[in-house]
Amino acid sequence: MAKLRTLGPLVRALDTRTAKLPPRQRDPFYETPEFRAWRTQVVARADGQCEAMVNGHRCTNASPDHRMYADHVIEIRDGGARLDLTNGQCLCHTHHEIKSAAARAQRLKALI
Numbered sequence: 866m867a868k869l870r871t872l873g874p875l876v877r878a879l880d881t882r883t884a885k886l887p888p889r890q891r892d893p894f895y896e897t898p899e900f901r902a903w904r905t906q907v908v909a910r911a912d913g914q915c916e917a918m919v920n921g922h923r924c925t926n927a928s929p930d931h932r933m934y935a936d937h938v939i940e941i942r943d944g945g946a947r948l949d950l951t952n953g954q955c956l957c958h959t960h961h962e963i964k965s966a967a968a969r970a971q972r973l974k975a976l977i
Contacts, residue, residue, distance in 0.1 A: 894947065903948045904935035911955035917964075926957035934961040940968050 894900055913933055915924035927933070936956045939945030946952045956964065 899948055903950070903953065906950060907935035907953035908933050908955045910950070910953075914955065915957040915960055916954045917956055917960035924957060924960060926959070931957045933957060936961050936964060940965075942972065943968065 908928070911933075913928040915926045915931070915933065917924040934956050936954050937945045937947075938952050938954055941947055
């Protein structure tokens, strides 16, 4: 049996963005041995369990079943100390994303 051939689109998709954003680049600070040691200490201090509080209860997500992030309580962009252990908390992926999005929204709100 013969294969049916289809024609490609006659009109190409057009990129209508006026200015393309440069690709995101990770801060080289996160590759330093000092940061890696800080991260290890923050996660170990929490016994590898998320420290987020939900309805008065601590999140049950923990390593190795969940990825844990060493998160800065006061973000570096907002003036938080980079390697201070008291500025660190262990968060699971979900709570890290929620906290980061809230901090980003707060920064944008301050600009308006």
